[in-house]
Amino acid sequence: MARPREFDEESALNAARDQFWMTGYAGTSMDAIAAATGLGKGSLYGAFGGKRELFHRVYDDHCNATIDSANRHLSGADEQAFERLTAYLLGHATACAERRQHGCLVAKATAELAEHDEVVSARSLTTFENVQLALTGNLEACQRNGDIHPAADAQQLAGLLLTVHRGIEALGKAGTDESTLRSITETALAGLPRPPR
Amino acid sequence: MARPREFDEESALNAARDQFWMTGYAGTSMDAIAAATGLGKGSLYGAFGGKRELFHRVYDDHCNATIDSANRHLSGADEQAFERLTAYLLGHATACAERRQHGCLVAKATAELAEHDEVVSARSLTTFENVQLALTGNLEACQRNGDIHPAADAQQLAGLLLTVHRGIEALGKAGTDESTLRSITETALAGLPRPPR
């Protein structure tokens, strides 16, 4: 019927995402994306529309991946729930430090665009809400397993942990070193209400 | 001896800062800054150098103002130290929500530029360190006044509160509502170790 695509859509989107991730929305030119993906501009515009639409597509995919990752890391048997929580948060602290300022795309895009782009701010908000939900589920599992005080409000605590998570991200971008980020995370975990014994 | 400046340097810098604050570094053109300040481009370049140098100047001033503000809000008599702490953090939560996504310039600049601009990342880091110092001083005052457990590590707790502060900023930019931001802040404050009685 017609000529098929030559390029792989997913890897093109990944290349575009990495470019936006590195140089931001305003700082990334469509020529740079064309170079990064290897596509001609005709193909780029034909397949994805303009710059804004391409970014929205890329951002949507990335937000979903972020939510999936949180769910994957935080869900499982109650017995290891607390262990998964600490691994998730400490892993993030280490990752923030290791990537040395090449932080999270959600944070970067939100900071740059949320103010002006309703689509981005809405997507960021639901991403945070979903990560918080994953944390809430995990904390409830911790409560069932006796690692967290049963009377504590899991949703409140999840909100706090999400906030710490985003704060670690922000500090990491400024260059705070790994041991500091980890010890802040540990302080946050140590502040969680333990069950009476 | 020579013709004096017609414009007020400080208000020009403020106008430039607001422009960068609104549209980011890459998203702000020198023409936009010329329009915002009312200066011709010749004056702009003559007085401040290029775009990057202007931004560094603006950013430096803003970081100092941020540090000063933290010190002003957090220092004072031991008796009201805890009160000042809660006012500082809750005030920030409210401000984040009220400004509706027009967040903090330090966060925005760090997210956009820290990765590529050594000067910005260094300035961001020292800003965070100084705010943490102000928080540490406040927490030590709280300890002297018996509001915080005397054996607690004030610096660790200050690191956590700074992280929460930055996290609230990030969540606020995505559009999280005021009551949520405030209750997260209250949860963080409630998790501070209280003195034995």
Add this chain to the structure above:
DNA sequence: AGCGTTCTTGACTACATCGTCCATAACCCT
């Protein structure tokens, strides 16, 4: 008042950038 010095204004250059368009290529169905 006259002069040297600095400031101001905005036209100008050189290049970057978004998006379009079209000639050509590749494929599928009949």
Add this chain to the structure above:
DNA sequence: AGGGTTATGGACGATGTAGTCAAGAACGCT
């Protein structure tokens, strides 16, 4: 095999952008 249809690549136009420059304006010192 041929034709209809869609993809490709890159030239192109219009506008945006960083930074320069020169002609003139405003001041203070003598």
